Amino acid sequence: MKKSMKLSYVLIPLRGILYPLLFMFLISACFLPENKVGWAGLPTGSPSPTNKNDEAKTVTVDGVGTVIGKDRARARDEALRDAYRMALEKAGVNISAYTEMVDLVVIKDVVNANVEGYVKSWQIDDEGVRDDGLYYVTITAKVVKAAIKKDDKEALKLIINIMGNPRFIVLVDEANIGEDPPFSMLEATLTEALTGYGYHSIDPEQKKLIEETEDARMAKRGDTSAALKLAMRMQADVIIVGKVYTEKLPKHEYFEGTNWVSSKAYSTVRAIIAETGEILDVKSPQKPGAGLTYRDAGTKAIKQCGQDMADDLIWNIPLHIGASEEKTIQLLVSNLTYSDYSKLTGELRNMRKVTYVFPRGWEKDEPAVYDIKTTGNAEDIAKRLEALGLEITRFSMNKIEVRKVEKGWWSW
Template sequence: MKKMIRYGIPLLAGFLFLFSGHAQTDETREVISSGVGSIIGGDVAHARDNAIEDALRRGIEQVLGTLVESETLVENFQLIEDNIMTRTRGYVQRYEVVNESRRSAELYEVAVRAVLKISDIQDDLEGIATLMRRKNTPRLMVMIEEKNIGETPGFHYVETEMNTAETALMNYFMAKGFRFIDRATVQRYLDQQKASAILQGDAALASALGKQVGAEMVLTGRAIAKATETEAFGARIRSQQATVQVRAIRTDTGDIIATSSGQGAHPHIDDVQGGVLAIQKACDKLAGPLMTQILNHWQADVSGGGTIVLNVQNVADYMQLNRFNNSLRYYVRGLQSVTQRSFSDGFAVLEVVMRGSADDLAQRLSGRDMEGIRIRVTGMTQNSVTVQLVPEN
């Protein structure tokens, strides 16, 4: 558990005592399992991470084996295995390493004690921390166009402090352990023209700005509040209502991976204050579903195979690029597909779907010789890897 706290998210530390009671209840099961990871290029730390993942999957198989008859397990093993690969994080509530050793020059072995729970991962703060650790704790940036009652949307966005919707979303996500780019950092790279375009829905510009400030995801959208009056029992009642719409954009690909909207209302004698409270209520309603979609997307990336952008430099010609693409399928373990997005002036952009992270891909490519081509890794982000092709003499 100490490792979980050290490598996890500090904001969750206060919640960890909730999980220090009995390890096994009607809703949980404690298992001890072992796994192995291959040591590539002398990287023991990377092999250890892979061994932990292998051990967790084996622990889940143990539990499934007690829930179904052995004949059913054998007959439907592939279906069960596929389910494990796509939902691993949803089953793991917490774990700790109880033993580890280097089995040989090429293998590292780890034994874990894990508490398994079949439930939605977003309901468990510690589970979220584990998932985010496996995603290298992505950082978010938020930009919401807000029009409260009597205000002009986005007109002075660059000069203003965070608005109500941005603050409400940040508070909700940060309480779950998410990290955000500081507003002052964002404003250093922002002018009014860029701000207006992003707030009007330019996903490409939003993702470009996010990459520039070091964010892996951008939350952007609109928040609008208005005042209404209704009559009840001979009296006029004034109320403020708000609608908030938010999108989550991956900065490496520009893909929109989640959308959510919410409405809120609050009666108040002051329109501005009532609008603020209505916007907060709308954000509270949409934040949960938005987070669920984001976590599901990340979980699919981690367990079932996610998309990694592979930037390839120094490509001699199309024939060499085609040879490199075909070699990837042979040399990169866990790779599911390779899609070529562009190729021009010696530079190609590929989308690789594989089980593992960008770091895994970089590890498997670095220094590799592929059909007479040496691969040199020159850059990496959370969801992308940049390599150069170096012809062998």
């Protein structure tokens, strides 16, 4: 009798320890990547055969970019994108279907696995301004002739870097077991994951300026116009908005006799590209969490939601931001003579990344109107117009208004 009593005393605390651990293991197993790791950490499925195309080929190439005014940083970014493309071509990756200037479209298709090759890593050997005024970079790159792998973090970080490290802002309405937390775990998780890959977060002090505004509240509730207004104000390339809340889960049998409890997080989040207003398809996961309090369990559940979303966003953003195909921008120019009107048409057609210019008409004392097709963006065009001696009076993603300024017009 005494032996059985002693045994029961041992089993009760063991159950109190082992059951919660088993439950936590089962929950964590839900978050393992599919088809990668099985029980006891063993790989699932048969190993894939080694492919010779997965071996990196080393090439050395030059890339060039146009220096507008004194903006060498922009020219350098352009040269790096050009070098990426040239490295793919020299390594024998077929990208001949694309026109000469569409560097970001090539990068987009690398991420989307439409191009069977990617730059795994590179080093910059030399850079500077050539005698002809173009900025150049010389790189030695390792190119893999295969579709990019999602676990190749360094290759994706390189792509994000040459895209200019897109800026993002996260605004989330968060409630944990009915209370507002001192800080948003979802915002913190997304920010940590995205910055880890090279995306740039809006400065927290800047973010404080808009967090309590009506636009911020409307954006969190799903108002796309309000979200875009905030993104433009903060000069963010991507704005991530939405809400997340947690609820208590019933006491699980594994937790009987212990202080452990569980909660579940429910999230609804959207990511919007500032330049185009496009809404990205982002997961809105529901995740459980366990802890010694319902709020602690809720915090862990929210973090799991954030990690799931981040995995989606890290790969989705390069497919959409700054990598759009040819777009049309309307240009209105005031104070032009007819001679200036014809001259500007020629200048526009010679601009890098401009594929087509349609002069709509000229009338005295009225703005001259041009439709410009470009693989760049409105900011690129605006910078080049300023270099010609034109003053920007109004600017948006698809429309630029400028006026002729006598001073500097001689540069034509």
